[in-house]
Amino acid sequence: MNIVLASASPRRKELLSNLNFDFEIMKSNIEEFVNDKDRPESVAMSLSFQKAIDIANKTSENNIVIGADTIVVLDEKILGKPEDEQDAFNTLAQLSGKYHKVITGVCVLRLSDNKKIVDYEVTKVKMREFSEDEIKRYIKTGEPMDKAGSYAIQGYGSLLVEKINGDYFNVVGLPVSKLGQILYRHFDVNII
């Protein structure tokens, strides 16, 4: 039995690596389809499941597969990864001075005994007010381009964040504590 992280995200890999247990990485390349009418929590959970099942079907059925998906939500509207720099600018301008939610859906499954747990974690993030000039300078760093909500709290984006309420790691891309509980309670995996 192996644990497989169904993710191309270097952030997720790093967060799991901090726990010093063996796992494999397999990159799922599902088409991320979002229906605007669904609740943001459902969207994040559904995408995490799609990533996990894609990889589960390509690996041993005894493996435990983990999928995750992070979205940023402002006034119930999902702000995903930016399409281009203009899109990143518009997203960051909307986030300035306000609270938003970061939701990460997480799915853990094992086909051999038909086990599937899907859950999510929410973290509230308050941005300080920033100017258009600051947004332009931030975009020039290149950091926003592959991040949900066009920022990275673990990087230069930390300069824009005023405070958070909830799990920091959830914002970076993986609700580590929740995931640990799922592995322990439902899959008998004891990391510590």
Ligand SMILES: Cc1cn([C@H]2C[C@H](O)[C@@H](COP(=O)(O)OP(=O)(O)OP(=O)(O)O)O2)c(=O)[nH]c1=O
């Ligand atoms: C809000 C925020 C998001 N992010 C990242 C985490 C995710 O990698 C990314 C959201 O995109 P996702 O679609 O969740 O993940 P991904 O495409 O990077 O990787 P994969 O689907 O293969 O698992 O945004 C940060 O790194 N820092 C932040 O502060």
